Amino acid sequence: MEEKPQHGSLGGLVAGVREEYESGRTKELEWRKAQLGGLIRMITEEEDAIFDALHDDLGKHRVESFRDELGVLAKSVRNTLQNLKKWASPEKVDVPLISFPCNARVVPEPIGVVLIFSCWNLPIGLALEPLSGAIAAGNAVVLKPSEFAPSTAAFLAANIPKYLDAKAVKVVQGGAELGEELMSTDGQVLFTGNARVGRIIMTKAAKHLTPVALELGSKCPCIVDCLDSKRECQVAVNRIIGAKWSTCAGQACVAIDYILVEEQFAPFLIELLKSTLKRFFTEPEYMARILNEKHFHRLTNLIEDDQVKSSIVHGGNADPKTLWIEPTIVLNPPLDSDIMMEEIFGPLLPIITVKKTEDCIAFLKSKPKPLAIYAFTNNEKLKQRIVAETSSGSVLFNDAIVQYGLDSVPFGGIGESGFGQYHGKYTFELFSHRKAVVRRSLLVEFMFRYPPWDEYKMGMLRRVFRFDYVSLVLALLAFWLLGIRR
Numbered sequence: 001m002e003e004k005p006q007h008g009s010l011g012g013l014v015a016g017v018r019e020e021y022e023s024g025r026t027k028e029l030e031w032r033k034a035q036l037g038g039l040i041r042m043i044t045e046e047e048d049a050i051f052d053a054l055h056d057d058l059g060k061h062r063v064e065s066f067r068d069e070l071g072v073l074a075k076s077v078r079n080t081l082q083n084l085k086k087w088a089s090p091e092k093v094d095v096p097l098i099s100f101p102c103n104a105r106v107v108p109e110p111i112g113v114v115l116i117f118s119c120w121n122l123p124i125g126l127a128l129e130p131l132s133g134a135i136a137a138g139n140a141v142v143l144k145p146s147e148f149a150p151s152t153a154a155f156l157a158a159n160i161p162k163y164l165d166a167k168a169v170k171v172v173q174g175g176a177e178l179g180e181e182l183m184s185t186d187g188q189v190l191f192t193g194n195a196r197v198g199r200i201i202m203t204k205a206a207k208h209l210t211p212v213a214l215e216l217g218s219k220c221p222c223i224v225d226c227l228d229s230k231r232e233c234q235v236a237v238n239r240i241i242g243a244k245w246s247t248c249a250g251q252a253c254v255a256i257d258y259i260l261v262e263e264q265f266a267p268f269l270i271e272l273l274k275s276t277l278k279r280f281f282t283e284p285e286y287m288a289r290i291l292n293e294k295h296f297h298r299l300t301n302l303i304e305d306d307q308v309k310s311s312i313v314h315g316g317n318a319d320p321k322t323l324w325i326e327p328t329i330v331l332n333p334p335l336d337s338d339i340m341m342e343e344i345f346g347p348l349l350p351i352i353t354v355k356k357t358e359d360c361i362a363f364l365k366s367k368p369k370p371l372a373i374y375a376f377t378n379n380e381k382l383k384q385r386i387v388a389e390t391s392s393g394s395v396l397f398n399d400a401i402v403q404y405g406l407d408s409v410p411f412g413g414i415g416e417s418g419f420g421q422y423h424g425k426y427t428f429e430l431f432s433h434r435k436a437v438v439r440r441s442l443l444v445e446f447m448f449r450y451p452p453w454d455e456y457k458m459g460m461l462r463r464v465f466r467f468d469y470v471s472l473v474l475a476l477l478a479f480w481l482l483g484i485r486r
Contacts, residue, residue, distance in 0.1 A: 047070060052151070088138075108433070116134065116143045118192055133422060135164075144178070189210055194216060224375075260357075302342075328347060332350075374400040383397055
């Protein structure tokens with residue numbers, strides 16, 4: 001059932017998908033609902049197979065897989081199915097009284113063919129969440145799963161044709177060469193991955209003026225303020241660990257990359273992190289493994305730097321045979337070291353101390369705009385400053401990562417962390433064109449719209465653009481009366 005196009009045949013595959021779109025079938029509301037229903041059935045009926053694929057690729061525990069991928073995804077698709085008729089309906093908008101009789105609507109229409117390049121760290125969610133929005137918007141889709149999660153890619157290629165329209169939704173498998181060939185075709189692109197490949201995608205897309213949305217990584221900071229009680233501190237640490245080590249072992253674009261904390265509070269925070277890690281990860285299987293040897297060595301090299309190694313206050317052990325790296329905490333590594341210059345994307349957590357929590361604002365402003373900023377604080381003034389004075393894809397107070405699971409807020413980056421937003425209705429809108437449709441009558445006509453020009457017409461136009469209808473009516477009446485007298 002899987003699509004493995006040979007060299008030169010990918011263009012034909014995309015052309016076939018485009019034919020399906022041009023037939024008009026994918027625009028029908030019932031077709032869209034049927035595809036969303038098929039996705040829900042696949043997630044439900046093939047749950048065990050999905051768990052097995054995610055464990056094969058990343059060593060994920062089935063509960064983690066359900067929490068981060070299947071549960072979130074099923075909720076999102078059901079939300080889309082429930083709201084689809086409303087989202088797809090024309091939206092009536094206001095028009096100026098001067099245009100009477102007139103009405104205007106914004107009509108969402110599908111883009112056409114959507115090309116989805118998904119990533120390996122959340123290989124089910126990052127493939128099927130955008131897919132659900134693309135088909136909900138009435139598009140045909142070509143999905144390329146990451147070759148670095150081969151079991152999941154094989155699952156998607158084998159099962160999507162069973163549950164969805166196999167002519168309008170295609171799955172193609174392959175590496176970078178196939179990805180480049182796919183980009184030589186024409187279709188709106190959603191790419192999830194790193195900035196290096198994102199730049200290649202943008203360059204390729206420019207040839208066809210193809211719309212592109214990029215979901216890229218970044219160094220997501222977490223500010224930890226001095227909280228009011230031991231219980232609040234414990235809750236904060238629970239959530240920090242969940243957003244660092246419990247989500248694909250930190251191999252997630254929205255994972256906490258590093259912590260900023262006041263010097264005086266750092267020792268207490270570190271001890272609380274250590275004790276909670278010990279309670280949470282009583283078995284190795286409760287944390288995912290590193291993707292592959294290449295990423296394993298990249299991560300271990302980050303902490304083998306002499307200056308970084310001397311800063312390790314917890315962990316640091318690793319097993320190349322099992323691709324396991326112990327949750328590791330590093331206190332005040334050099335800011336110009338690789339661990340502080342690169343996105344970590346793994347179970348290593350630098351903690352950077354500052355004199356005062358407010359100093360974090362200047363620190364963040366000096367860095368590239370991240371996908372998310374997290375802050376654990378009860379200080380309302382600090383919260384207001386973070387929102388007003390920093391820029392990021394999202395800001396979350398007193399928790400981390402959970403914004404990814406909310407259908408009611410957009411998910412996406414800014415600047416080097418990407419552009420384009422999706423999740424819930426925002427996915428539908430990402431893959432839709434909002435077409436303006438205006439209907440007017442031939443009954444009323446104002447000749448001051450047209451030459452030959454004079455100051456009278458200038459005056460009338462000024463009244464129109466100020467919406468000064470009383471003055472406009474009086475001027476028209478005066479002009480009419482003057483015409484009668486003449």
